[in-house]
Amino acid sequence: MRSFVLAACVAVTLASPGAAIAETALGRLFQRDQSTQTSTSRQRSGGFLFFGRKPAKTKQMSYSTTWLDAQPAAAGDANFECLAQALYFEARGEAVKGQFAVAEVILNRVKSAQFPNSVCGVVKQGTGRLNQCQFSYNCDGRTEVIGERQAYARVAKVARAVLDGVQEELTDGATYYHTTAVRPRWSRVFTNTAQIGVHLFYRDERYRTASSE
Incomplete structure (x- = not known):
């Protein structure tokens, strides 16, 4: 609509004295307007590259509780909740x-043809089959309760940041992990690809996955 109004102004001005000067000035304004619209369109389309909202520019991002505590309370859809819960039960002590890194593994699985193509699908794969699911808390026969609210708030922020594409790549395309206390056959x-903490x-x-190619 704005471009249409500018075009109309150009037409009216050209019928008046000093038309050459007005034409030049309004022409430049029209070009700036078109450039702004194109830039805005590209910014919007870029957001579709991420699982959630487009990440803000975060120069001070760091892997620390100080950084996490400075972030706003995290929220999101079902996939966000599945990821936050998985991080709480699998890695809150890490x-x-x-x-x-654990969150990255889950998203790497989403991208892999070997696993379901959604976060909830990956996290809940095998649920209900005793000791046969991908994430042990889903099939250990115990009712899982989120009792540490601060720990959950922090891992929820991790989930939000990972879904928004904030962090750097840490695991070189890993789709499996285990703690240093065990050594499964598949290892x-x-x-x-990496060791981070006890994983x-x-x-x-x-x-x-695409990130490891």
């Missing part, structure tokens, strides 16, 4: 960087 076959991360070379 350092912040380790929590980000002898898959590629070890070791692995990639199955048969199903490399």
